[in-house]
Amino acid sequence: MALEGDFTRVAENEFYTAAYERFLSQGKLMGAKCQKCEAMYIPPRPICSKCHTSEMQLVAMKGKGKLAAYTVIAVGPPMMVDEGFDRENPYCCGIVELEEGTSITARILGVDVTKPDQIKIGTPVTVEYQERVHNGEKKTFLAFRALSGGQLFTCIGGGQGIG
Amino acid sequence: MFLKKRRLGRGVAVVGVGITKFGVYPKGVRGSDLFVESFNEMKRSVDKGFQDEDIDAFYIGNLSSDIFEKQVHCAAAVVNRLGLVPKPAVKIENACGSSGVAFREGAIAIASGVYDMVVAGGMEKMTNLPTTQVTETLGLALDPVCEFPAGETFPGIFATIATAHMAKYGTTVEDFMKVSIKNHYNASLNPKAHLDASIKDFMKRRAESAVEKGLPEPHWADEMEFLHDPVQNPIIAWPMRLFDCSTVCDGASCVLLVAEDVAKDFTDNPIYVIGTGQASDYPVHERKDMTSLNAVREAARQAYEMAGIGPQDIGVAEVHDCFTIAEILSMENLGFYKPGKAVRALREGETNLDGKLPINMDGGLKAKGHPVGASGTGMVVELFTQMREKAGPRQVKRKDIDLGLMLNFGAQGSTAVVNIFERR
Numbered sequence: 189m190a191l192e193g194d195f196t197r198v199a200e201n202e203f204y205t206a207a208y209e210r211f212l213s214q215g216k217l218m219g220a221k222c223q224k225c226e227a228m229y230i231p232p233r234p235i236c237s238k239c240h241t242s243e244m245q246l247v248a249m250k251g252k253g254k255l256a257a258y259t260v261i262a263v264g265p266p267m268m269v270d271e272g273f274d275r276e277n278p279y280c281c282g283i284v285e286l287e288e289g290t291s292i293t294a295r296i297l298g299v300d301v302t303k304p305d306q307i308k309i310g311t312p313v314t315v316e317y318q319e320r321v322h323n324g325e326k327k328t329f330l331a332f333r334a335l336s337g338g339q340l341f342t343c344i345g346g347g348q349g350i351g
Numbered sequence: 352m353f354l355k356k357r358r359l360g361r362g363v364a365v366v367g368v369g370i371t372k373f374g375v376y377p378k379g380v381r382g383s384d385l386f387v388e389s390f391n392e393m394k395r396s397v398d399k400g401f402q403d404e405d406i407d408a409f410y411i412g413n414l415s416s417d418i419f420e421k422q423v424h425c426a427a428a429v430v431n432r433l434g435l436v437p438k439p440a441v442k443i444e445n446a447c448g449s450s451g452v453a454f455r456e457g458a459i460a461i462a463s464g465v466y467d468m469v470v471a472g473g474m475e476k477m478t479n480l481p482t483t484q485v486t487e488t489l490g491l492a493l494d495p496v497c498e499f500p501a502g503e504t505f506p507g508i509f510a511t512i513a514t515a516h517m518a519k520y521g522t523t524v525e526d527f528m529k530v531s532i533k534n535h536y537n538a539s540l541n542p543k544a545h546l547d548a549s550i551k552d553f554m555k556r557r558a559e560s561a562v563e564k565g566l567p568e569p570h571w572a573d574e575m576e577f578l579h580d581p582v583q584n585p586i587i588a589w590p591m592r593l594f595d596c597s598t599v600c601d602g603a604s605c606v607l608l609v610a611e612d613v614a615k616d617f618t619d620n621p622i623y624v625i626g627t628g629q630a631s632d633y634p635v636h637e638r639k640d641m642t643s644l645n646a647v648r649e650a651a652r653q654a655y656e657m658a659g660i661g662p663q664d665i666g667v668a669e670v671h672d673c674f675t676i677a678e679i680l681s682m683e684n685l686g687f688y689k690p691g692k693a694v695r696a697l698r699e700g701e702t703n704l705d706g707k708l709p710i711n712m713d714g715g716l717k718a719k720g721h722p723v724g725a726s727g728t729g730m731v732v733e734l735f736t737q738m739r740e741k742a743g744p745r746q747v748k749r750k751d752i753d754l755g756l757m758l759n760f761g762a763q764g765s766t767a768v769v770n771i772f773e774r775r
Binding site: 205208209229231237256257258259260261262263264265266267268269273275278279281282283290291292293294295304305309327329330 | 490
């Protein structure tokens with residue numbers, strides 16, 4: 189029985205999906221940097237999509253960034269419906285541009301979902317790891333929380349937008 | 352990156368098209384039954400007829416017969432139902448772009464010289480499942496590591512792009528509504544459309560229904576006021592409301608492709624395939640500019656180059672309006688309009704049936720409906736009909752429509768396919 193070691197090697201490869209999700213469950217947001225061309229990726233990739241080498245290095249993200257785009261979803265998939273989200277109780281998700289220059293899609297917390305038109309692109313956010321039970325299994329989900337409870341934007345935007 | 356100029360090994364033409372009524376068929380109706388319906392209509396459309404047994408192969412787009420109908424391997428099942436065993440058949444799954452890609456693969460197969468006559472088409476029987484499960488199934492085409500766990504949905508991901516477009520170009524929710532008003536009007540002239548009703552028709556129906564129920568008769572000053580009414584047009588994923596979203600429905604469409612040198616054996620008026628392109632893209636968060644659909648740009652670049660034309664030469668277009676923002680993104684990324692400028696064309700009615708570049712004449716995915724696997728070849732059906740001037744009340748006013756283009760994309764635009772047609 190040759191190549192049995194591959195099972196573990198693949199499962200533990202830090203640039204594959206399984207490892208990214210394992211890091212999340214440990215409260216770590218990991219990205220990868222190409223050692224040749226310095227391109228940055230999140231989640232980590234096994235092959236650089238700019239220069240196509242496999243010389244990648246794991247990098248821990250600081251977990252700070254700003255909201256680049258978002259939506260407030262009223263009709264979600266069963267996973268979200270099971271958690272009580274619906275038309276009366278919508279949720280926000282969006283794209284966060286991290287300080288490291290790369291972006292990621294995640295749940296967005298701490299914004300006023302009742303006034304979606306007043307959520308501000310550019311709002312500073314910080315990472316938060318949500319542990320939720322999904323299909324009977326505990327899983328860690330990536331989220332970002334709008335900072336300072338809206339105070340920053342109380343000055344600029346008249347107190348609306350970030351709850 | 353793609354330096355080689357590509358061309359078809361030999362000419363390819365469309366000589367017949369068929370499409371079912373899009374809408375909600377009862378449970379028990381199978382996708383393969385719908386395909387048979389579209390096939391029979393396609394047969395009737397071929398002016399000089401053809402022999403079924405002369406078909407060399409089938410290319411069939413379908414997103415998820417497995418989840419929607421508990422059936423995998425649906426392409427061979429279609430051939431069986433058509434009585435055409437042992438013809439080869441392949442199912443092509445590129446999410447909502449499946450049959451646009453099936454069409455391209457069929458054209459490439461003929462161009463290669465292996466086949467002389469193929470059927471390209473697609474089908475989807477989506478409505479057996481409740482809406483949340485349909486939402487989840489379509490959502491499986493999103494990125495499974497970041498987008499799906501974030502709770503993103505299809506409307507959600509396009510709504511997310513919409514906020515980026517609004518922030519960058521000042522696009523408004525009223526601009527999205529303009530797409531909806533146009534496409535619903537076009538669909539009101541298309542009996543095959545799922546929602547064959549204009550927004551004004553909806554306003555009339557809703558007012559009548561209120562009166563019937565003994566409620567006070569509602570009044571809206573115009574279509575915009577109706578579309579701003581949260582009861583009539585609730586938010587699905589802000590800023591996308593119900594009337595910004597394509598419909599979940601059932602349907603099938605197919606076309607007959609033949610080698611150019613025999614096309615006139617089937618009709619005196621074939622529509623020739625002169626350009627095709629396809630590309631892939633990252634999930635939205637990995638794109639440098641969220642308002643730029645790079646797969647669309649690259650697929651269009653390949654297709655224009657193969658055809659030897661540019662976006663300014665196109666007379667009619669069918670584009671992927673799974674959500675109203677997607678039509679705007681399509682208009683810009685195909686090069687019809689500069690980024691941020693498509694909304695001006697919408698405001699001025701340039702893309703209406705009587706405009707200078709009619710878009711989504713059949714009502715688009717928005718109003719004609721989006722039975723995902725059937726949508727791409729559904730666009731070819733409309734271009735074929737328009738370019739042969741057989742579209743009846745929705746025939747475009749413009750006469751010089753010798754060049755037509757279709758854009759079909761999958762998921763968040765991570766697949767895009769562009770096909771260009773010529774009438775000679």
